[in-house]
Amino acid sequence: GYRRVFEEYAHVVQQRYPHLSISGNNYPAPKVNNYIAKASNILKWSALAIITLGERVSFWQNLNIPNPPEIYQWTQNHKIMSCVGVFFIGNTIENGLLQTGAFEIYFNDVLIWSKLKTQKLPSVEELLLRIKNNMDDKKMSFQEDKFESPISNDREHKKSGEFDEFDKNDFGSENTVDLNNQYEF
Numbered sequence: 001g002y003r004r005v006f007e008e009y010a011h012v013v014q015q016r017y018p019h020l021s022i023s024g025n026n027y028p029a030p031k032v033n034n035y036i037a038k039a040s041n042i043l044k045w046s047a048l049a050i051i052t053l054g055e056r057v058s059f060w061q062n063l064n065i066p067n068p069p070e071i072y073q074w075t076q077n078h079k080i081m082s083c084v085g086v087f088f089i090g091n092t093i094e095n096g097l098l099q100t101g102a103f104e105i106y107f108n109d110v111l112i113w114s115k116l117k118t119q120k121l122p123s124v125e126e127l128l129l130r131i132k133n134n135m136d137d138k139k140m141s142f143q144e145d146k147f148e149s150p151i152s153n154d155r156e157h158k159k160s161g162e163f164d165e166f167d168k169n170d171f172g173s174e175n176t177v178d179l180n181n182q183y184e185f
Contacts, residue, residue: 002103005121012124013131020131027102037097044090051075051082107134 003024010022029037050059055076060068075082103115105127112130113122122130 005103009124009127013127016128017131017135027100027104029098029100033097037094040090040093040097044086044094047086047090048083051079051086105130107131110134 006024010024013020014022050072054060054068054072060066060072101115103113103121104111105113105122107130112134113127115121
């Protein structure tokens with residue numbers, strides 16, 4: 001997954017530029033997806049509770065339903081298969097809602113690569129070239145790469161394609177490569 005890609009890229013960048021600080025974060029999913037994933041999680045655990053404890057707590061009788069649905073009868077006859085199926089289907093739905101497919105690369109808070117925009121991961125050569133260009137140029141202008149990032153309000157990107165100036169001789173701890181991506185820890 002993206003965690004492995006992040007680790008490989010971070011290793012290559014760290015070998016080439018040992019003075020850079022590298023960090024990785026999960027790219028946030030849209031809020032509506034988070035809410036739907038939470039609801040899916042609640043439904044998953046509720047279904048598991050009904051399958052495993054339904055008869056013991058007289059679930060259907062307490063709802064004044066004399067004859068439970070056929071699907072419930074089937075789950076009672078196949079409890080292990082039902083529980084495994086509900087668990088894996090629920091997890092698949094939740095993970096699908098929370099994955100963004102993002103792999104955003106920032107250098108000193110400037111977006112230098114966006115998988116959301118380009119629909120592909122950069123090659124190692126492309127990544128190293130972008131980092132080198134950002135370290136060499138006094139003023140950067142990637143006309144073909146005017147990205148807008150929904151990551152959060154803590155990152156201010158100029159929409160003009162013109163980025164902040166910085167001293168190219170300052171390669172201290174203030175220079176960072178922030179590989180934002182979607183992966184689970």
